[in-house]
Amino acid sequence: MTLEILKNKEELRDLIDAYAYLSDEKKISEVMGLFTPDTTYKVYMGDFLAANVSGIESMEKEFNGHASLVKTYFTMNGQHTVKIDGDTATGVSFSQLKMVREVEGKNTITDYSVKYDDKYVRQNGKWLIKERIGYFIIVEDRPLSN
Template sequence: MKKIILAFALMTLCLSVNAQKMNNDNKKIAAIEDRIALKNIVDTFSVLADVKDVKNQVLLFTENAEVSSVNNGQTGTTFIGRKQIGEAFAGFLNLFDVVYHINGQQTVTLNGNKASGISYCQVVLIGTENNKKMKTTMGVIYHDEYVKENGHWLINKRQSNFTWTEKTEMKP
C-alpha cells in the first residue's frame, strides 16, 4: 500500500511540475508573440507612411492616442486623437514626393496589456524647395507606450524624437 501511495504522490508531483513547465512555456510564447506584434506595429507604421496611407496608419493608434515631437531638443506640437494625428501626418507627408523609412533596433518592456518601447528609425524625405529637389535625412527615436485592446496591440502614446537632420540638394 505504501508503494502505491508513494507512486501516486510521485505521479502527482510529476504532473504538477509538467503543468508548471507548460504554463511557463505558454507565458514565454505569449511574450514572444507580443514582441513580434509590437515590432510589426512600428514597421507597419513606417510602410504606411512611405505610401502615404494615413487612413490606415492612424488605425495603429488608440482612439485617444497622443503623438508629440521633439526636434533638436525643442518640444513641438502634441496631437491628440486619431483625427488630429491623421491631419498632422497627412499635412506633413504631402510636403514630399518620396518618403522612405528604414527601421532599426527596438526594445520593449511588457507589462500585461501595456508595454513601452524605443525604436530607432532613419527617414529620408525628398521634395521640392525653391524649385530645387531636396533630400532630407533624419534620425528618429520613437518612445512609445502601447496598450492591448481586444487582443490587438495599439500605440497609445508616441514621442518622435528627431535627433539629427541632414539636408542636401539632389543633382538632376
C-alpha cells in the same frame, strides 16, 4: 522567455514596421488604425517641441498636411526594445527617415535619425500605439543629386 512574450514582441515589432510601411506609402488613414483613438503624438527637434497632437482626428489632419509637402518618404527601422506588462507595454525604437521635398523647383532630401519612445496597449487582441514621442536627433538637408 515564454512563447507568449515572444509572440507579443513580434506583434509589437510588426506594429512599428507597419507604421513605417504605411507612412512611406502615405496611407495616412491606415496609419491611424495603428493608434488608439485618444493617442498622443509629440515630436522634438532637438529641445524644440515641433508637434504635440492628441486624438486620431487631429493627428490625421496633421499627418495629411505633412504628407502633402513630401514627394517621397523612405524609412528604415533599427533596434526595437520593449517591456511588456500584460496588456500594456513600453518601447524604444530607432529609425532612419528620408524625405524628398521640392524647394524652389529643386528636389531636396532630408535625412532624419529618430528615436521613438512609445506606450502601447492591447485592445480587442490587437496592439496599438497609445503614445509616441519622436526625438529627431540628427537632421541633415541637402540637394538631391538625381
